[in-house]
Amino acid sequence: xxxxxxxxxxxxxxxxxxxxxxxxxxxxxxxxxxxxxxxxxxxxxxxxxxxxxxxxxxxxxxxxxxxxxxxxxxxxxxxxxxxxxxxxxxxxxxxxxxxxxxxxxxxxxxxx
Numbered sequence: 222x223x224x225x226x227x228x229x230x231x232x233x234x235x236x237x238x239x240x241x242x243x244x245x246x247x248x249x250x251x252x253x254x255x256x257x258x259x260x261x262x263x264x265x266x267x268x269x270x271x272x273x274x275x276x277x278x279x280x281x282x283x284x285x286x287x288x289x290x291x292x293x294x295x296x297x298x299x300x301x302x303x304x305x306x307x308x309x310x311x312x313x314x315x316x317x318x319x320x321x322x323x324x325x326x327x328x329x330x331x332x333x
Contacts, residue, residue, distance in 0.1 A: 255299035
């Protein structure tokens with residue numbers, strides 16, 4: 222498909238499957254920065270019925286200082302080196318994105 226059309230490919234081919242099968246969190250890489258978006262599963266779903274998409278690609282190497290495309294859907298963007306820590310307990314997933322300097326750049330929790 223090529224990098225330019227990858228986002229479109231994911232939206233058309235995979236997003237309907239994620240929504241249909243109740244996926245709560247989609248983690249991907251490749252893009253060398255941090256981006257997170259939380260969207261409602263459908264227009265008529267409850268506000269808490271969401272899918273979170275996260276791109277985690279800033280652990281090393283050259284950074285992508287621009288987003289491939291801006292779909293105006295990102296809750297958080299960080300354009301520097303980072304890593305993510307996950308804390309899973311019972312029915313709760315706590316996600317923390319941390320800069321290389323140790324600062325929290327994003328945090329959210331998913332409850333099941």
